Amino acid sequence: MRTVPSILHIDMDAFFAAVEQRHKPSLRGKPVVVGGVGLRGVVSTASYEARAFGVGSAMPTALARRRCPNAAYLFPRFGAYHEISQVVMGILREFSPLVEPVSMDEAFVDLEAMTQGPPKDEQEVRAHARRLSALVAERTGLTASVGAGTSKLVAKVASDADKPHGCVVVAAGSEQRWLDPLPVRKLWGVGPATADRLHTMGATTVAELRALGEHELVSLLGNAWGGQLFRLSRGRDERVVSAEREAKSVSVEDTYPHDLMDLYSIRAAVTELAERVVRRLREGGHTGRTVTVKARGHDFTTVTRSETLAGPTDDVRLLLPAALRLVDGAAAAATGQMRGIRLLGVGISALAEYAQGDLIAELEGLGEYTPQGAETDEAHAPPAEPAPVPAVTMYGPVPEAPEARHWLAGQDVRHPQWGPGWVQGAGLGRVTVRFEGPDTPPGRIKTLDVADPDLEAVDSAEVARAALPQEADIAAERPAGPDVGG
Missing domain, CATH: 2.30.30 (SH3 type barrels.)
Structure with a gap:
């Protein structure tokens, strides 16, 4: 157990919505909701102004619109969020080389790894946390909440204790006293369903949960999760901050305002999803190997299919044919049971940071790629451009984008x-x-x-870069280890 609360958890405040307010002056101080904007969409992030009306993450957009009809409902702009996330992560690495990103808007930092030496006491930790928060605000125009503790669990819970723009440091030795009065929902991994089951056993706070025996929790939640929750309720979390943590998958999904009833429209939708997955892969500097397609019917029955490619790729010409093959199988199973599909998703996992050397050979096998320098019918003619991949091979081509372009709210x-x-x-x-x-x-x-x-x-990444102070562009490349104490 550490004697100094030297693990920080940084969580950007209402990140997606805050970026939208930063980039759109007319929305500052007004309710903003980011996510699926259709009636079947789901809220990703709500600004604090929207939260005052009872709008929250993972809420159906239809319910959000009833609670806050005058909010601005916007599609996510992941390119902008990624740009700002890179700046934030660069700031964190100025404090310590040991940074573990959890998502685009949150990360752990281990101050024990600071090159000028770890903090000696709680006061130094607090000074570092406040300095970090100030740098994020200065270089991005956004606010972050910071929590500090002797474990990742305590640091994460602390970062949520005084939002927005909070700074909570839990002193070593006081963890249990600090955790006990909190609702069980504050513990890592306790969602609404688990909380409801714990409430039936009389556990609404951490202290009440701690009164339950490990055997009771294992009987209720299973050996692995019950045992973990037993330890977390006692503040026991021995997980270390790991800079090697990588994203495991990239996926996108949409819920449609009307059920998709035929393979033609289903394949058109999967084509658009596959293109979005590739954009997100490239934004993160990843390639992937295992393609997954998910289809959900109006009755919420869900069918998934997966296929593993010969090697990692970020090329839509390889990912799309696999996704289309998979959706044929998923749709065939789904439409027989579901009478239409309300949600489709495309994802790719087994991520890497490189593409296989035989990528060109695979593309040549598709008959859709002509390598530079290849011979042509005319000896001196330039090589042919890659032919576009037809989105549909069995049911006719997916229509080209209409002349009247499709514009998205927030674009x-x-x-x-x-x-x-x-x-x-x-x-x-x-x-x-x-x-x-x-x-x-x-x-x-x-x-x-x-x-x-x-x-x-x-x-959107271009807009985000232009909105950042010039110093922010330098920050991501600055070596770790300057003196940020005081």
């Missing part, structure tokens, strides 16, 4: 006359755009034709 755009902006909504052949940027006053609203050739989509 970044640019217009030569009106400048930068973002999409507020689209429908009936029109798109409404508010023209403003991260460093402008709230902008004016214009309604344009969806096919307006002057309206250009902008990469």
Whole structure:
């Protein structure tokens, strides 16, 4: 057991929603909900203004709209979130080389690994935590909450104890006294269903949970989880901060406003999901090998299918055919049972940071790739461009994107006359755009034709980079170990 609470947990406050408010001046101080915007969507993140109306993560969007109808409902912009996450992780590595990212918006930091020596007491830990929080605000314009403890469990619970922009340090030796009055939901891994089962046994707080014997918890929750919860309720968590932790998979899924009833529309939807998976793979610098497709019916029956490729890839020309083969099998099983599909997901796992050397050979096997320098019918003609992969081979091609482009709420755009902006909504052949940027006053609203050739989509990562102070770009590359105490 450590004698100094030198493990920090940093959690960005309402991260996705906060980024949207930072980049969209007209939304600052107003309720913002990020996630699936359709009636079957699910809330990913809600701003604190939206939470005041009872909107929370994992809530159905339909319920969120009833509780907070005047909020801005936006699709996620993962490119922007990733850019800012990189800056935050760079700041953490200035404090210690031992940083364990948990997701884009949270991470553990072990101050014992600081190059100038570990903190000597609780006061030094608090100074480091406050300095870290201040640097995040200075370089991103966003706030983070920091918790510190002698274990990962205590640090994580502490970071959630005083949100937003909180800083809670739990002194060594006081962990049990601090944990006991908290609701059982605060413990790692206790969700609503587990909490309900614990409540039936009279355990609503950590102290009440601790009164239960290990045998009772194992009988209720199974050997592994029951035993783990028994230890966590006593503040016992021996997991170390590991800088080697890697993402295990990348996946996306959508719930559709109307059930997909035929293979043609199902394959079109899977094609779009596969393209999004590849974008996220590349944003994270990963490749993957095992492709998974998930289909869920109106009655919530779920069918999954997986296929392992010959080697890791981040090429949509290899991932997409596998996803289409899998969805044929999943849809065949699903439609017979479900009479339509309400949710589809595509994921890839077995991640690596490289592609196999035989990638070109695999693409040549598909008949869709001509390597540079290959011979052509005309001796001096340039090599042919790679042929586009047909999205459908058995049921006809998926239609090309319509001339009237599809705009998503929250999407970044640019217009030569009106400048930068973002999409507020689209429908009936029109798109409404508010023209403003991260460093402008709230902008004016214009309604344009969806096919307006002057309206250009902008990469959200580009918007995020432009909104960051120049110092932030340097921070991610700065070596760890400067003196940040005091």
